[in-house]
Structures are given as C-alpha cells and as structure tokens.
Amino acid sequence: MPRPAADESVRAGGDVAAGECQGLQPLGRRRRTSWGASHGVWLGLILAMLAASGCRQDMHDQPKYKGYRISHFFDDKRSVRPPIEGTVARGHLDEDEGFFTGTRAGALLQDLPFPVDGEVMARGRERYNAFCSPCHDRVGNGGGIVVLRGYKAPRSFHMDEVRRLPVGYYFQVMSTGFGVMPSYAAQISPRDRWVIAAYIRALQVSQSATLDDVPDSERAALEKADD
Ligand code: HEC
Numbered sequence: 001m002p003r004p005a006a007d008e009s010v011r012a013g014g015d016v017a018a019g020e021c022q023g024l025q026p027l028g029r030r031r032r033t034s035w036g037a038s039h040g041v042w043l044g045l046i047l048a049m050l051a052a053s054g055c056r057q058d059m060h061d062q063p064k065y066k067g068y069r070i071s072h073f074f075d076d077k078r079s080v081r082p083p084i085e086g087t088v089a090r091g092h093l094d095e096d097e098g099f100f101t102g103t104r105a106g107a108l109l110q111d112l113p114f115p116v117d118g119e120v121m122a123r124g125r126e127r128y129n130a131f132c133s134p135c136h137d138r139v140g141n142g143g144g145i146v147v148l149r150g151y152k153a154p155r156s157f158h159m160d161e162v163r164r165l166p167v168g169y170y171f172q173v174m175s176t177g178f179g180v181m182p183s184y185a186a187q188i189s190p191r192d193r194w195v196i197a198a199y200i201r202a203l204q205v206s207q208s209a210t211l212d213d214v215p216d217s218e219r220a221a222l223e224k225a226d227d
Pocket residue numbers: 128131132133134135136146151152153154155162169170173174178179180181184188196
C-alpha cells in the first residue's frame with residue numbers, strides 16, 4: 001500500500017493505521033500455514049530417526065571396555081592392561097642411576113652428582129627450611145616445632161655417626177623415607193633432594209668448623225672479634 005503524503009496522514013489519523021494493520025494480515029496467515037506444514041515434516045523426521053535408531057544400535061554398543069570393568073578375555077580379568085614390562089613414561093628415562101637413586105653399583109654416592117655453587121646452596125637453604133626444618137630445625141639438631149609438639153625426635157645431623165654417612169644416604173632417606181619419616185619424593189624433585197643434601201653437608205661443616213677451616217684472609221678478623 002503506498003504511503004500517504006505527510007499532510008494526508010495527519011488528516012486521516014487512525015484510518016491509515018488501520019489500513020496498515022489489514023495489510024499485514026495475509027502475511028500472518030501465510031506464516032501460520034507454513035509452520036503447520038513444517039511441523040508435519042519435523043514429526044516425520046523424528047519418527048524416521050526413532051525407527052532408524054531402533055534397528056541400528058552399533059554406535060551405542062561399541063566393542064569397547066568401560067574403565068575398570070571386568071574382562072572375560074584376559075586371564076587376569078583386568079580390562080585396564082598394565083604397561084608392558086620395561087615401558088618408560090615420557091620424560092622418565094631416568095638413565096643416570098646415581099642421580100635418581102643415590103647409589104651407583106650398589107654403593108651410596110660420596111659426592112653430589114653435579115657441581116655445587118652459591119646458587120645450589122641458596123636453593124638448598126630455602127628448600128631445607130621449608131621441608132625439613134619443621135622437624136630437624138634450622139640447624140639440624142632435630143628439635144623442630146613438630147618435635148617440640150610431640151613427634152619422634154630424629155637424630156641430630158651433627159652426631160659423628162650421622163656426619164660420616166655419605167651424601168647419597170641423605171638423598172635416599174628423602175626419596176624413600178626413614179622409619180616414621182615419610183618419603184618426600186612426591187614433593188621434592190630429585191635435583192632439589194640433592195640440593196638439600198648439599199645444604200645439610202654445609203650445616204654439618206658449619207657446626208663442627210674450627211679456626212683452621214677459616215681462610216687466612218678472614219682469620220685475623222675472627223681472632224680480633226674473639227678478644
Ligand atoms: C615430620 C617431621 C620430619 C620432616 C618434615 C623431615 N624429617 Fe627427617 N626424620 C624425621 C624423623 C622422626 C626421623 C627419624 C625416624 C625414625 O627414627 O623412625 C628422621 C630421619 C631423617 C634422616 C635419617 C637420620 C639418621 O638418623 O640416620 C635424615 C637424613 C632425614 N630425616 C632428613 C630429612 C630431610 C632432608 C628432610 C626434608 C626434606 C626431612 N628429613 C624432613 C622427621 C622428619
């Protein structure tokens with residue numbers, strides 16, 4: 001319907017609106033008809049799909065095991081198969097026996113498997129204070145806060161027989177646990193276990209050092225401080 005001129009629409013008022021409304025009606029009717037038709041099509045489609053799914057279940061019944069379900073195929077009845085012997089997880093070749101176990105050919109390592117520098121010592125102190133000092137205390141005497149609250153007291157790291165133990169021993173205790181002390185293998189990486197062992201060695205030296213261990217350049221200053 002052609003739009004009325006501006007002045008006409010002012011005069012005609014409600015009539016123009018009514019005309020426009022009527023003009024829309026056929027469209028409304030057409031919409032209802034097409035919806036009714038597509039409704040039928042959809043119904044047919046759904047019925048067809050239902051019928052089809054009744055005959056073809058193979059996507060649902062796949063020949064597979066659900067997690068941990070019993071298996072009647074394997075002798076041990078496990079559907080989840082254990083890894084083949086000798087399987088190595090990605091990133092865990094762990095070839096360096098000394099580094100990963102603390103022993104080489106059955107003997108505990110006497111030295112760290114990598115060089116020690118200031119950075120190693122700083123990390124060792126930080127890790128030791130976080131993980132070990134609650135029981136072994138910051139110096140290694142075995143009087144940490146957990147022990148003061150009743151936990152079994154470990155031997156002091158400064159007893160002669162403990163001091164004489166090879167550094168690989170400390171690595172091993174952290175890796176496997178010792179008596180009531182749990183293993184820290186899950187929390188502390190192998191490298192950090194070595195780094196902590198190096199720091200324990202430094203603590204041991206610090207607690208049993210004599211004036212002879214001090215370099216000449218520092219000795220004079222120490223002797224003066226003693227006076
Ligand atoms: C929850 C307390 C606790 C924490 C934390 C702890 N330990 Fe211990 N540790 C003990 C106790 C207790 C023993 C003695 C266990 C026993 O005799 O049954 C022990 C024993 C040891 C020994 C053996 C000492 C010996 O007499 O031969 C070493 C080495 C050691 N701990 C190192 C560490 C290091 C390194 C850490 C930190 C990574 C650590 N521990 C953290 C409680 C703890």
